[in-house]
Amino acid sequence: MILFRYLTREVLLTMSAVAGILLLIIMGSRFIRYFSSAAEGDFPITILGNLMLLHLPGFMELILPLAFFLGILLAYGQLYMNSEITVMVACGVSPTRLLKVTLLPAMLVAALVGLCSLWLTPLGTLNTETMLEEQRSRLDVSVLAPGRFQEFGQGRTAYISEFSDDGKKMENVFVHELGDRGENVHNYVTRAASGYQEIRSDTGSRFLVLQDGERYGVTPGRLEAERLTFERYTLRLGATRERQSFDSFEVASTAALFANPDPRAQAQWQWRAGLPLMVFILALMAQPLSKVNPRQGRFGKLLPAVFLYVAYLSLLLAAVDTIGSGAWPVAVGVWPVHGLFLGLGLLLLWHSQRKGMR
Template sequence: MIVSRYLTREILLTMSAVAGVLLLVIMGSRFIRYFTDAAQGELPLSALGTLMLFHMPSFLELVLPLSFFLAILLAYGQLYLNSEITVLVACGISPNRLLQVTLLPAALIAVLVGLCSLWLTPAGAAHNERLIDEQQSQLDFSLLTPGRFQDFGNDRTAYTQSLNDDRSRMQNVFISERQTGGNGSPQQVVTRAEGGYQTTDPDTGSRYLVLENGQRYSVEPGSPVAERLKFGSYGVRLATDDTGEVDVDSELMSTPELIADGDDESMAQLQWRISMPLMIPILTLLALPLARVNPRQGRFAKLLPAIFLHISYLSLLLAAQDAIARGSLPPSIGMWPIHLVYLALGLFLIRRDQARGGR
């Protein structure tokens, strides 16, 4: 029991360190991408934390299998270098017992990865997709940066000189947008006002930007005629409070929805989600014999071949997912042969390792 706790602690501590480094790299890359969008006015800064939080399950889904695989290689490699595994074997801890002890944390990590891949990752991806769509389709004070011209899509550019402290009112507003005139020809409409505020119609859910004390100019390209409208109060319709159905891909669908849908793309995504936790015990079988190193070789002797082995495993799964989604590979065959091949390889390496080291 003491040996089991010791080995499990060594694996989990090493895995935590490796996973922390990998998470910093992945999260940093994603954060820079979101921060760039926020700097361009496509996302509010206040939404960055929420987006990163809901992306965390997808990060863990990819990082944990690799981290656990590397943790076994590094932790057991160090134990081999210190001759601790040799002492354990001499005390009656057989390689089979060592495998059983290692499979305990592997089962824990597999459950955690399965929770992420089957439930948390699609839920978080769907939430982030809705949030980004809402922010990019609506002109909102939370997106406006005073003193900058910002593009809000739909051929609309807005500018405000300043916002008050609670961001409820704008001063010196400029809006340029392209519209269709009464005769069907495109028109460029420019509106400027001394101030403005946002309101929502409680009956229709439509959102309006109410501008005060300004002028509105409508110009048809190529025409010498322009229309000028002076107003004391003018409402610009921004968007409706539309929370209806949106087109989603298989990555945003929940696992029950994938099962109910049943098409090739859904089956490809479903098998990918199942493959993530299924990789953990197979990678454990591969890592244990690869962790055995000669003290003269060093603990990193087999690290590079092991990483290439993991990359080949993951790459084949991605290729199979793409083939299933395109319909060139039947879902009934799917990714299962790949898992069987690496499972057989792991069992072969385990048996060879036992034959060399004895039971």
């Protein structure tokens, strides 16, 4: 029990450090991408935190297997460097028992990966797509950034100088609209000292209410122009839409995918179900790969191990695409890829034990 707690703690602590670094890199890259889109007015910056949180399970289902794989390599590599595993073997700890100790935390990691891949990731993807679709369909002043000309939907371009302290009132509003008048395109330019958004509770319609301004109408190629001075002018932005439904296999539930005979649905289901299995196979390969000579250093086999993981993941993705396109039988599926690396892991383990006995 003491040996189990010691090895498990070493592996999980190393895995947590690796997972934290990888998660920071990946989420940082996605944050920059979303922040740029928010700055361009694609969606309000207030939902940025929700988007990052919804993407977290999708990141974790790929990060955790790699982090666990590297955690075993680094933790056991350090134990080999310190000759601790040599002492364990001398005290009667067989390689088989060491493998059993390794597979026990693998069950915990596989459960977390399965929770993400089978439930949390599709749910998060569905909520993300719904949220972004609602923001694309809505014409909301919350997407506007002060000091920028931004597309505002329905051929409108808007500019505001600043928001009030509570974020509800806009100062120095400029709105350009395009409208058809016969065969000509009519331009409307509206300037106002201030404005705010108003939502009618009975209909759900949204309006941009402008105060103390002027509205000009000009048709290119014609000399006359229209001018309107107003104290209050209302622009209808649109009505709130119902929540959208998505017919995508990526956001479908795992039970729905399993019952769907479509090759794309079966490919997506096998991808989700195969990720927890991937954790055990990587753990099987990691134990023999972690055995290093003290002269090599603990990072001696790290680069080949990373290449092995990349090859495993690339073959899985290629198999999923091939099954989805109908070029590979659904009954065979992605399981030959898992079988290939399972056989490789058993071969590495057998070779390591045989070499140790000699």
